[in-house]
Amino acid sequence: MSKAVYCEKCSKEIKFRGDLVTATIFFVVVAYHEDCYVKELKGFRGLFLDNQPLNGFSGNFLFVMAVLVGIGFAFGSLKWVSIIAVIPVLYRLFSFYKFERLLEK
Numbered sequence: 001m002s003k004a005v006y007c008e009k010c011s012k013e014i015k016f017r018g019d020l021v022t023a024t025i026f027f028v029v030v031a032y033h034e035d036c037y038v039k040e041l042k043g044f045r046g047l048f049l050d051n052q053p054l055n056g057f058s059g060n061f062l063f064v065m066a067v068l069v070g071i072g073f074a075f076g077s078l079k080w081v082s083i084i085a086v087i088p089v090l091y092r093l094f095s096f097y098k099f100e101r102l103l104e105k
Protein backbone atom coordinates (compact mmCIF):
# COMPACT_ATOMS: atom_id res chain seq x y z
CA MET A 1 0.00 0.00 0.00
CA SER A 2 2.81 2.40 -0.79
CA LYS A 3 1.29 3.85 -3.93
CA ALA A 4 -0.64 7.04 -3.36
CA VAL A 5 -3.61 8.28 -5.34
CA TYR A 6 -3.50 11.87 -6.53
CA CYS A 7 -6.38 14.08 -7.55
CA GLU A 8 -6.60 14.93 -11.24
CA LYS A 9 -7.65 18.52 -10.46
CA CYS A 10 -5.68 19.76 -7.43
CA SER A 11 -2.83 17.19 -7.57
CA LYS A 12 -3.07 16.57 -3.83
CA GLU A 13 -3.20 13.12 -2.36
CA ILE A 14 -6.58 11.41 -1.92
CA LYS A 15 -6.42 9.64 1.41
CA PHE A 16 -9.76 7.92 1.92
CA ARG A 17 -11.98 5.87 -0.32
CA GLY A 18 -14.98 7.90 0.81
CA ASP A 19 -13.35 11.03 -0.65
CA LEU A 20 -12.52 9.37 -3.97
CA VAL A 21 -14.54 9.78 -7.14
CA THR A 22 -13.42 8.01 -10.29
CA ALA A 23 -14.82 8.79 -13.71
CA THR A 24 -13.78 8.61 -17.34
CA ILE A 25 -12.48 11.51 -19.42
CA PHE A 26 -11.68 10.74 -23.05
CA PHE A 27 -12.02 7.04 -22.12
CA VAL A 28 -9.29 7.33 -19.48
CA VAL A 29 -10.12 6.56 -15.87
CA VAL A 30 -9.15 9.43 -13.56
CA ALA A 31 -9.43 10.06 -9.81
CA TYR A 32 -10.75 13.16 -8.00
CA HIS A 33 -11.55 14.36 -4.52
CA GLU A 34 -15.31 14.46 -4.15
CA ASP A 35 -15.30 18.28 -4.01
CA CYS A 36 -12.88 18.58 -6.92
CA TYR A 37 -15.05 16.30 -9.06
CA VAL A 38 -18.07 18.54 -8.51
CA LYS A 39 -16.01 21.64 -9.40
CA GLU A 40 -14.49 19.94 -12.43
CA LEU A 41 -17.91 18.97 -13.76
CA LYS A 42 -18.86 22.65 -13.78
CA GLY A 43 -15.62 23.69 -15.48
CA PHE A 44 -14.42 23.38 -19.05
CA ARG A 45 -13.19 19.84 -18.66
CA GLY A 46 -16.63 18.91 -17.37
CA LEU A 47 -17.72 18.92 -21.01
CA PHE A 48 -15.61 15.82 -21.54
CA LEU A 49 -15.88 14.33 -18.09
CA ASP A 50 -18.41 11.59 -17.53
CA ASN A 51 -20.92 12.88 -14.97
CA GLN A 52 -21.57 9.32 -13.89
CA PRO A 53 -18.89 8.35 -11.35
CA LEU A 54 -17.48 4.85 -11.70
CA ASN A 55 -17.37 4.20 -7.99
CA GLY A 56 -20.03 4.72 -5.36
CA PHE A 57 -23.63 3.58 -5.44
CA SER A 58 -24.57 4.51 -9.01
CA GLY A 59 -21.34 3.01 -10.37
CA ASN A 60 -21.90 -0.21 -8.50
CA PHE A 61 -25.51 -0.35 -9.65
CA LEU A 62 -24.43 0.11 -13.28
CA PHE A 63 -21.74 -2.51 -12.75
CA VAL A 64 -24.28 -5.11 -11.59
CA MET A 65 -26.66 -4.22 -14.42
CA ALA A 66 -23.88 -4.47 -17.00
CA VAL A 67 -22.80 -7.88 -15.68
CA LEU A 68 -26.39 -9.16 -15.83
CA VAL A 69 -26.93 -7.79 -19.34
CA GLY A 70 -23.57 -9.20 -20.42
CA ILE A 71 -24.41 -12.66 -19.14
CA GLY A 72 -28.00 -12.51 -20.38
CA PHE A 73 -27.09 -11.68 -23.97
CA ALA A 74 -23.97 -13.85 -24.17
CA PHE A 75 -26.10 -16.95 -24.76
CA GLY A 76 -28.57 -15.37 -27.19
CA SER A 77 -28.34 -14.27 -30.79
CA LEU A 78 -27.48 -10.67 -29.82
CA LYS A 79 -23.95 -11.37 -28.60
CA TRP A 80 -22.78 -7.86 -29.58
CA VAL A 81 -24.95 -6.47 -26.78
CA SER A 82 -22.95 -8.41 -24.21
CA ILE A 83 -19.71 -7.07 -25.71
CA ILE A 84 -20.99 -3.49 -25.26
CA ALA A 85 -22.12 -4.32 -21.73
CA VAL A 86 -18.64 -5.55 -20.85
CA ILE A 87 -17.07 -2.10 -21.45
CA PRO A 88 -18.43 -0.44 -18.24
CA VAL A 89 -17.53 -3.62 -16.35
CA LEU A 90 -13.93 -3.28 -17.48
CA TYR A 91 -13.88 0.43 -16.53
CA ARG A 92 -15.27 -0.41 -13.11
CA LEU A 93 -12.64 -3.12 -12.52
CA PHE A 94 -9.88 -0.84 -13.79
CA SER A 95 -11.04 1.92 -11.43
CA PHE A 96 -10.92 -0.50 -8.54
CA TYR A 97 -7.54 -1.91 -9.52
CA LYS A 98 -5.88 1.45 -10.19
CA PHE A 99 -7.32 3.60 -7.38
CA GLU A 100 -9.80 2.14 -4.94
CA ARG A 101 -7.79 -0.83 -3.69
CA LEU A 102 -4.96 1.54 -2.72
CA LEU A 103 -7.13 3.51 -0.31
CA GLU A 104 -8.55 2.77 3.10
CA LYS A 105 -12.27 2.83 3.54
Ligand SMILES: [Zn+2]
Nearest residue numbers: 007010033036
Ligand atom coordinates in the same frame (compact mmCIF):
# COMPACT_ATOMS: atom_id res chain seq x y z
ZN1 LIG B 1 -8.56 17.43 -5.41
